[in-house]
Amino acid sequence: MRVSNQMTVIAAYEQRTPRSRKHFEEVAQVIPAGATRSLNAWPPHPVYLESGAGMVVTDLDGNTYHDFLANYTALPLGYADPDITRALAEQVASGTVHSFSRTGERELAELLAARVPSVDKIRFTGSGTEAVMFALRLAKAYTRRTAVAKAEGGYHGTTDEVMISVRPAANLAGDAHAPRSVPEMAGIDESRVRETIVVPFNDIESSAAILRAHSDRLAALILEPVLGVGGMIPADREYLAAMREVCDELGIVLVFDEVITLRIAPGGAQEHYGVVPDITTMGKIVGGGMPIGAYGGRADLMALLEPRGGTDVYDARSGGPVLYQGGTFTGNALSIRAGITTMSKLDAAAITDLNAKGELLRRSVTEAVAGTPVALTVTGIGSLFNLHVGVKKVHTFRDLRGIDAARQHQLFIALLNRGAIIAPRGMGCVSTCTTTEDIEFFARAVNESLIDITGEC
Ligand SMILES: Cc1ncc(COP(=O)(O)O)c(C=O)c1O
Numbered sequence: 001m002r003v004s005n006q007m008t009v010i011a012a013y014e015q016r017t018p019r020s021r022k023h024f025e026e027v028a029q030v031i032p033a034g035a036t037r038s039l040n041a042w043p044p045h046p047v048y049l050e051s052g053a054g055m056v057v058t059d060l061d062g063n064t065y066h067d068f069l070a071n072y073t074a075l076p077l078g079y080a081d082p083d084i085t086r087a088l089a090e091q092v093a094s095g096t097v098h099s100f101s102r103t104g105e106r107e108l109a110e111l112l113a114a115r116v117p118s119v120d121k122i123r124f125t126g127s128g129t130e131a132v133m134f135a136l137r138l139a140k141a142y143t144r145r146t147a148v149a150k151a152e153g154g155y156h157g158t159t160d161e162v163m164i165s166v167r168p169a170a171n172l173a174g175d176a177h178a179p180r181s182v183p184e185m186a187g188i189d190e191s192r193v194r195e196t197i198v199v200p201f202n203d204i205e206s207s208a209a210i211l212r213a214h215s216d217r218l219a220a221l222i223l224e225p226v227l228g229v230g231g232m233i234p235a236d237r238e239y240l241a242a243m244r245e246v247c248d249e250l251g252i253v254l255v256f257d258e259v260i261t262l263r264i265a266p267g268g269a270q271e272h273y274g275v276v277p278d279i280t281t282m283g284k285i286v287g288g289g290m291p292i293g294a295y296g297g298r299a300d301l302m303a304l305l306e307p308r309g310g311t312d313v314y315d316a317r318s319g320g321p322v323l324y325q326g327g328t329f330t331g332n333a334l335s336i337r338a339g340i341t342t343m344s345k346l347d348a349a350a351i352t353d354l355n356a357k358g359e360l361l362r363r364s365v366t367e368a369v370a371g372t373p374v375a376l377t378v379t380g381i382g383s384l385f386n387l388h389v390g391v392k393k394v395h396t397f398r399d400l401r402g403i404d405a406a407r408q409h410q411l412f413i414a415l416l417n418r419g420a421i422i423a424p425r426g427m428g429c430v431s432t433c434t435t436t437e438d439i440e441f442f443a444r445a446v447n448e449s450l451i452d453i454t455g456e457c
Pocket of ligand 1: 072127128129155156224228229259260283284293
């Protein structure tokens with residue numbers, strides 16, 4: 001029954017998307033797996049999008065979808081917001097990237113420093129990945145230590161030092177209270193793995209013990225206040241507060257990775273939780289749909305980025321160590337303009353409204369799936385959510401082991417068939433243009449998709 005029904009969901013998908021299928025076969029000849037982002041390659045083939053406006057995107061076959069993923073939470077105002085479109089058009093007319101800094105950087109920097117409690121000073125980067133890379137290097141230079149700690153299930157971009165234990169296989173991950181450092185893929189060498197210590201998210205006692213055991217070599221603890229890619233699992237406030245205390249005690253720099261969570265309050269998750277890190281990394285919404293990242297923090301830490309004499313950062317007379325930051329497209333005029341427009345529109349009132357929509361969505365979906373034959377749990381906070389198929393409770397990363405991976409994928413495909421986009425692993429969000437009707441539509445689509453994948457009518 002399950003197999004034949006699975007065929008039905010996949011067959012319906014194939015039938016709706018023949019042009020995407022053809023494109024996939026052709027593009028896979030020149031781009032591995034037919035997608036530049038690994039996440040965008042899924043079986044039997046991805047759909048390819050042509051355009052987007054508000055919440056609605058259109059694929060190559062002319063199918064339309066309500067996009068509850070919004071480029072993995074990067075588009076809080078939806079697609080083609082008129083203010084951003086106008087700002088970008090104006091900017092293009094006077095250049096996209098320039099040889100020297102432009103004044104717009106100051107406006108976005110001041111806006112973020114005024115909002116985010118931990119930020120005295122801030123630097124922009126090309127992506128969230130780069131922001132994390134520079135933030136961790138800053139912590140290492142400041143402490144003169146070499147190792148970093150991260151949570152099991154935490155995702156911080158794609159550099160080697162954080163591509164550790166993001167989704168570790170159960171047979172490699174070790175004890176829940178003393179997780180092993182597991183490289184996510186081939187190509188990450190053993191010496192790097194030894195320098196990344198893994199702590200169990202939301203487990204105060206074990207995390208503190210692990211940090212103590214490695215304190216003499218730990219420069220930083222990097223945490224997402226809500227595990228994002230790891231399932232939209234909010235930290236307990238007590239957990240973050242305890243990690244703050246332990247880091248203070250051991251001289252470890254606490255980094256909050258707010259690339260996703262900055263949207264849950266004007267000052268990010270650190271404002272929501274009332275726990276202030278030493279450095280914050282940001283991305284996604286800060287660029288208003290254009291590529292960006294940023295890292296900011298206490299003035300004494302950020303001072304390591306300031307040359308103190310000499311002619312440039314390479315000049316030995318500058319009295320180093322001075323950290324060098326490069327990036328041809330960093331601080332480009334388009335990202336900065338789109339960022340200023342987005343962050344100005346995303347004021348406290350807009351965020352309150354966004355969070356109320358997120359709350360409504362989580363409640364509506366939870367009600368809509370009660371009584372369906374497949375267990376589904378909705379996690380999240382503010383405007384963020386994640387649907388987990390096959391599990392009843394999710395508080396720690398290890399709780400996700402109960403997920404029915406085959407059905408999770410079927411749900412993703414079934415939702416596409418019904419015109420709704422979430423991430424293959426269930427992540428989603430609402431945008432300022434999401435309406436109550438969109439949320440009702442989504443809750444109904446999840447309910448019907450669960451029925452599609454179980455064969456129950
Ligand atoms: C928490 C977190 N940190 C860092 C990153 C990396 O950002 P980027 O994809 O812009 O490199 C992501 C991306 O999803 C993220 O979710």
